[in-house]
Amino acid sequence: MAKKPSNNYAVIGLGLFGGSVCKTLTDRGQDVLAIDINETQVNTYAPMVTQAVIADATDETAMNNLALGSFDHVFICIGQNMQASIMATLIVKELGAKDVICKAESPLHARVLNRVGADHVVQPEVDMGQRVADRVLEPNILHYLMLNKDVSLSDVRVENPDLLGQSLSQLNLLERYHVTVIAISHHDQVTVSPSKQTQIALDDTITVVGKTIDVDNFNEVAG
Numbered sequence: 001m002a003k004k005p006s007n008n009y010a011v012i013g014l015g016l017f018g019g020s021v022c023k024t025l026t027d028r029g030q031d032v033l034a035i036d037i038n039e040t041q042v043n044t045y046a047p048m049v050t051q052a053v054i055a056d057a058t059d060e061t062a063m064n065n066l067a068l069g070s071f072d073h074v075f076i077c078i079g080q081n082m083q084a085s086i087m088a089t090l091i092v093k094e095l096g097a098k099d100v101i102c103k104a105e106s107p108l109h110a111r112v113l114n115r116v117g118a119d120h121v122v123q124p125e126v127d128m129g130q131r132v133a134d135r136v137l138e139p140n141i142l143h144y145l146m147l148n149k150d151v152s153l154s155d156v157r158v159e160n161p162d163l164l165g166q167s168l169s170q171l172n173l174l175e176r177y178h179v180t181v182i183a184i185s186h187h188d189q190v191t192v193s194p195s196k197q198t199q200i201a202l203d204d205t206i207t208v209v210g211k212t213i214d215v216d217n218f219n220e221v222a223g
């Protein structure tokens with residue numbers, strides 16, 4: 001099998017968010033260039049990453065000299081200084097970076113970042129707030145992943161008595177709910193691609209994949 005081409009990453013802004021991005025990438029064996037205007041932040045992350053540099057992300061010449069345009073993925077993790085975040089995004093895109101992922105502090109900041117060319121914009125507090133609230137509202141949905149804008153995967157703990165004690169063949173979830181069961185977990189034991197004879201017991205977790213609308217519908221029924 002052909003070797004997967006390795007990617008290189010640049011992380012600009014080494015606050016809590018950027019630092020966490022750096023740590024995750026390096027823990028997974030990736031090459032990371034870490035940049036911050038603040039020497040203390042750079043010194044903190046220098047032992048961890050491939051290269052750490054003190055530089056101002058709004059300085060076009062400095063960004064060009066660091067060849068930011070040649071990186072596969074550039075994370076702009078400057079939050080508080082909105083002007084610097086916007087200018088850095090514009091500069092890095094104009095230098096030719098293919099995939100620029102930015103952190104925004106507010107919806108308006110996110111809109112501006114999109115306008116100047118950010119490929120992805122995240123709002124960590126907003127995203128995490130939604131997740132925490134969802135977790136409380138839907139305690140039976142243990143994991144939920146959107147594979148793309150139409151297709152999702154979820155782990156749902158089954159509590160609906162109508163589903164309990166029945167086999168997958170009796171439940172016929174593909175026909176009734178248009179979802180495919182890819183695993184069933186009973187306590188710590190996970191059965192991948194369960195057979196049609198597998199019966200559902202109380203507190204089993206079913207992993208299903210399907211169109212988001214169908215997965216959401218099944219989660220409502222099962223939990």
Ligand code: ADP
Binds near residue numbers: 012016038041084
């Ligand atoms: P967090 O909430 O993730 O801690 P902050 O916005 O507080 O995010 O931190 C962002 C980081 O970005 C800080 O370490 C700051 O020094 C750095 N930073 C701010 N402006 C620039 C700039 N112009 N160039 C490079 N780094 C910057």
